Amino acid sequence: MTRAELLADDPLWLIAVKAVALLLIGALMTLFMIAWERKAVGRMQQRPGPNRVGPGGWLQSLADGLKLPFKEQIIPDTADRKVYFLAPVVSAVPAFLAFSVIPFGPEVSIFGERTVLQLVDLPVGVLVVLACSSMGVYGIVLAGWASGSPYPLLGGLRSAAQVISYEIAMGLSLVAVILYAGSMSTGDIVDAQSGGWFFYLLIPSFVIYTISMVGETNRAPFDLPEAESELVGGFHTEYSSMKFALFFLAEYVNMIIVSGFCTTLFLGGYMAPWPLSLIGDNYLNTGWWPVLWFLAKTLVFLFIFIWLRGTLPRLRYDQFMRLGWKVLVPANLVWIVAIVAMRAFRNSTEVSTTTVLITIGVVLVVLIGLSLLLPSGKAPEQDEDRVPITGGGYPIPPLDLQVPDKAALARSARQRRKRQTASVGAGAKEETEQ
Numbered sequence: 001m002t003r004a005e006l007l008a009d010d011p012l013w014l015i016a017v018k019a020v021a022l023l024l025i026g027a028l029m030t031l032f033m034i035a036w037e038r039k040a041v042g043r044m045q046q047r048p049g050p051n052r053v054g055p056g057g058w059l060q061s062l063a064d065g066l067k068l069p070f071k072e073q074i075i076p077d078t079a080d081r082k083v084y085f086l087a088p089v090v091s092a093v094p095a096f097l098a099f100s101v102i103p104f105g106p107e108v109s110i111f112g113e114r115t116v117l118q119l120v121d122l123p124v125g126v127l128v129v130l131a132c133s134s135m136g137v138y139g140i141v142l143a144g145w146a147s148g149s150p151y152p153l154l155g156g157l158r159s160a161a162q163v164i165s166y167e168i169a170m171g172l173s174l175v176a177v178i179l180y181a182g183s184m185s186t187g188d189i190v191d192a193q194s195g196g197w198f199f200y201l202l203i204p205s206f207v208i209y210t211i212s213m214v215g216e217t218n219r220a221p222f223d224l225p226e227a228e229s230e231l232v233g234g235f236h237t238e239y240s241s242m243k244f245a246l247f248f249l250a251e252y253v254n255m256i257i258v259s260g261f262c263t264t265l266f267l268g269g270y271m272a273p274w275p276l277s278l279i280g281d282n283y284l285n286t287g288w289w290p291v292l293w294f295l296a297k298t299l300v301f302l303f304i305f306i307w308l309r310g311t312l313p314r315l316r317y318d319q320f321m322r323l324g325w326k327v328l329v330p331a332n333l334v335w336i337v338a339i340v341a342m343r344a345f346r347n348s349t350e351v352s353t354t355t356v357l358i359t360i361g362v363v364l365v366v367l368i369g370l371s372l373l374l375p376s377g378k379a380p381e382q383d384e385d386r387v388p389i390t391g392g393g394y395p396i397p398p399l400d401l402q403v404p405d406k407a408a409l410a411r412s413a414r415q416r417r418k419r420q421t422a423s424v425g426a427g428a429k430e431e432t433e434q
Contacts, residue, residue: 003187004121006107006114014110018119022099030252034061037306044310068245076238078148087146088239088246091139095253098132101125102260103187105270105290117270117291118187125186126178129261130171133216136250137163140235143247147238155234158317159218165324166215166222172332173209176202176339177265190269199266204335206266208328210304213258215324217251220309224317259301263294270294 001009010018035050035058042049050057075084105117122128137160144156178184180202181192199206215222236247263269270290271277277285284293315323338360 003116006116007121026096026253029256031061033252040306041310069242071241073241076148080146083142083146087139087143088243091136091250092246094132094135095250098129098257101128101186104294121187124184126184144235152235152237159235163216166212169328170212173205175336176205186264193268197268217254221312221314259298263297267297
């Protein structure tokens with residue numbers, strides 16, 4: 001039986017068990033991630049991190065989760081109460097729904113019932129994950145608008161612009177994977193990587209997806225909409241208690257989703273790494289072993305989230321949006337054209353994939369070298385009467401800030417007054433002559 005046939009044959013009690021297991025995976029992984037992130041960032045900053053609650057401080061996130069529902073709920077008087085309560089649910093529920101199409105393992109036996117470690121295998125499983133992540137944007141926008149405050153509204157708009165921008169780059173990075181796998185089913189994509197993982201066959205798509213998943217989840221260094229130095233707390237400024245906990249939960253569940261999705265698309269899903277896959281006639285790719293490999297690969301990407309937060313400073317918002325629209329999206333389009341041309345060329349001639357990839361690499365190196373040889377743009381000439389603008393045109397002071405000379409300011413002011421006086425005199429003379 002195929003994967004879809006096994007899943008269609010599942011009894012209701014097994015479907016309920018799988019659904020509850022997915023909910024528990026999202027909640028437990030969130031509790032683990034919060035504690036792990038605080039301890040890892042603390043280690044990077046040479047401080048202990050949580051070390052009081054539970055063994056080694058690992059129950060600190062559980063204590064925080066139990067505390068949040070009992071905190072006071074503060075609702076602004078100007079808030080739209082119905083939408084205000086609905087927004088956190090709209091953000092959290094789609095995040096859990098995306099778990100349903102991700103395969104965690106191959107065929108196993110649960111209480112004597114043959115099944116696959118996946119809730120449902122849809123022909124368009126990739127689009128389901130993208131749709132669920134898109135639905136979370138509605139919760140962000142509704143939260144900012146329903147709070148009845150200008151700062152959450154601006155934070156919600158910035159978050160929506162950021163998520164949508166990087167979601168386009170993420171969606172384009174999946175085109176090459178779909179072309180190589182020949183299917184949009186997540187199970188078929190994992191099976192297509194039995195001969196080689198896509199992360200080294202499709203390196204540009206892998207790199208672009210990795211950058212896009214950090215930008216889409218509003219994580220550092222791309223957490224501008226809710227950074228402490230920006231717009232207070234962003235779209236959830238006016239939220240507290242359990243509603244804030246739902247936004248917090250949605251953020252971490254989305255991190256787990258995009259990490260597991262990246263594992264499915266580029267790292268062979270639940271398949272064992274290359275040296276281990278040769279042990280015992282592929283024994284480690286059967287039974288419950290693949291669940292271990294899937295979780296290990298997902299934790300690698302989750303650690304990358306933590307690593308970036310502890311090491312990189314935040315980007316400026318214009319730099320961040322420029323990276324998405326002017327770098328990732330055009331690079332993705334060029335890569336898609338190259339993939340289509342390569343597959344068409346291979347189908348028409350007897351040329352190996354290695355030869356085609358080497359040729360594309362040489363062409364890219366030549367193009368990059370030519371781009372470096374192009375002359376840089378000429379800086380616009382400034383008016384002699386104006387004092388030069390410091391800071392490179394941006395509202396931040398440069399490190400070598402110098403106060404303009406008072407004599408230059410006075411000279412500029414005198415020349416400006418002379419021009420104004422001359423223009424007024426010329427106007428009065430014309431009126432007299434008329």
